[in-house]
Amino acid sequence: LEIVTFDPWAANFMTSSWNKNKHQTEREERWRTLFVKAQKGESSAYRVFLEEMMKVLADYYQNSLRKYGRGADSALISDLVQETLLAIHQKRATYQPSQPFGPWLFAIARYKMIDSFRKNSRETTVEDWGLLEASLVAENVLMEVDQKEDLEILFEALNEKQKELLRLLKMEGLSVREVSARLAMSESAVKVAVHRAMKILKEKKRSS
Amino acid sequence: MNHLVDRLSSDLKPVRLAPAPGLVTAAWIFLSALFLGIWVAGFHRYRSDAGVLIHSFTFTGIFAALFLTSAVAGLLAVRSAIPGRDLSKGWLLVLFLFFVLALLPLFGRTLQESPAELLSGLSLKNGWHCGLSVMLYALLPATVLLWFFNKKLASTRPLLSGGLVGLSVGALGAAALAWVCPQDEAVHLLIWHILPVFVLSLIFAKLSRKFLSF
Numbered sequence: 001l002e003i004v005t006f007d008p009w010a011a012n013f014m015t016s017s018w019n020k021n022k023h024q025t026e027r028e029e030r031w032r033t034l035f036v037k038a039q040k041g042e043s044s045a046y047r048v049f050l051e052e053m054m055k056v057l058a059d060y061y062q063n064s065l066r067k068y069g070r071g072a073d074s075a076l077i078s079d080l081v082q083e084t085l086l087a088i089h090q091k092r093a094t095y096q097p098s099q100p101f102g103p104w105l106f107a108i109a110r111y112k113m114i115d116s117f118r119k120n121s122r123e124t125t126v127e128d129w130g131l132l133e134a135s136l137v138a139e140n141v142l143m144e145v146d147q148k149e150d151l152e153i154l155f156e157a158l159n160e161k162q163k164e165l166l167r168l169l170k171m172e173g174l175s176v177r178e179v180s181a182r183l184a185m186s187e188s189a190v191k192v193a194v195h196r197a198m199k200i201l202k203e204k205k206r207s208s
Numbered sequence: 209m210n211h212l213v214d215r216l217s218s219d220l221k222p223v224r225l226a227p228a229p230g231l232v233t234a235a236w237i238f239l240s241a242l243f244l245g246i247w248v249a250g251f252h253r254y255r256s257d258a259g260v261l262i263h264s265f266t267f268t269g270i271f272a273a274l275f276l277t278s279a280v281a282g283l284l285a286v287r288s289a290i291p292g293r294d295l296s297k298g299w300l301l302v303l304f305l306f307f308v309l310a311l312l313p314l315f316g317r318t319l320q321e322s323p324a325e326l327l328s329g330l331s332l333k334n335g336w337h338c339g340l341s342v343m344l345y346a347l348l349p350a351t352v353l354l355w356f357f358n359k360k361l362a363s364t365r366p367l368l369s370g371g372l373v374g375l376s377v378g379a380l381g382a383a384a385l386a387w388v389c390p391q392d393e394a395v396h397l398l399i400w401h402i403l404p405v406f407v408l409s410l411i412f413a414k415l416s417r418k419f420l421s422f
Binding site: 038039040041042043044046047050051054082085086087089090091092093094095096097099100102103104105106107108110111115184188192 | 212213215216217218219220221222223224225226228290291292293294360361362364365418421422
């Protein structure tokens with residue numbers, strides 16, 4: 001005699017797990033379809049793909065940073081998402097449509113995160129405050145800075161990477177190209193990050 | 209962020225897909241072997257007993273094992289430079305086996321060598337030229353492969369990619385040097401032909417973190 005028992009918990013678990021896998025497969029298949037169109041030059045598909053990626057990558061970094069005990073710093077997440085989108089764009093020819101899309105995407109995302117950890121672990125010190133201050137005043141970022149402490153307080157609003165970028169650009173006087181080579185970032189990523197840093201400084205100064 | 213999406217989607221152009229790893233490796237190995245063959249024939253000259261050595265089972269076995277080590281390491285290096293591609297355990301095992309096949313006869317022969325042969329094999333005077341040759345042979349093929357990785361592929365594991373490139377070009381260089389160097393002491397071959405392969409692996413692993421970043 002065969003006794004068949006029904007285990008609602010197991011049934012529910014199996015159904016939800018199956019649904020999750022199915023959902024994941026469908027999601028990756030949709031990304032793959034959009035991305036393959038983008039590889040052929042279809043910009044409308046690429047726009048939809050990038051917009052979806054912004055959310056997907058933000059979620060991915062939020063979970064990953066929490067997992068690595070780094071805290072979900074929104075500026076860092078935003079930087080990582082931007083850099084990953086740029087990397088996806090630059091290296092889009094490396095995806096083979098016959099291969100699964102998820103591993104390709106998340107290998108790049110993970111690489112960008114580890115790269116960011118490595119760069120941020122380098123000690124960055126802002127030594128020549130006077131020079132930096134003069135440069136920022138000249139660029140109308142700061143109207144006036146009375147004391148060195150003011151600038152130090154303002155700089156607390158920036159993450160380590162932004163401080164490093166400003167140090168290289170404004171104090172060492174390197175060009176955007178040189179900074180991008182030194183920090184292994186694209187030139188456009190450097191410009192975006194500096195622009196953001198300047199904006200943060202302006203807002204911080206305005207509010208103080 | 210939306211500005212970035214606007215810019216990227218408006219700048220979009222169709223791309224030509226990166227070639228398959230097997231094709232890249234085959235083309236690279238062929239061109240590198242051709243280059244080294246011409247170099248060896250033109251500048252170093254093949255050793256005088258090369259015709260006899262072809263019939264030696266041990267010599268051709270070690271040469272073939274080194275050449276295959278180079279080919280498999282090259283293939284794995286290319287695969288490692290494509291995001292999301294796994295290095296299958298089977299291929300890693302094949303790589304390990306080929307390298308062991310190249311080393312085992314040499315270790316075996318070392319045990320049978322006389323103290324005089326051991327000293328001669330260790331001698332810097334007799335060996336530095338071989339060590340340098342392996343490095344020089346490796347230089348151009350490695351530069352070509354790393355340049356290709358940098359421009360056309362995207363290594364998300366640069367240390368691994370660099371290490372495998374070093375192993376591949378080093379093994380190829382050691383295989384080429386076998387046709388030039390007249391010294392047959394196993395210790396000489398291990399220290400001055402094989403050790404530089406490991407050194408190259410370490411050098412390229414170190415360089416690649418910087419050079420392959422994107």
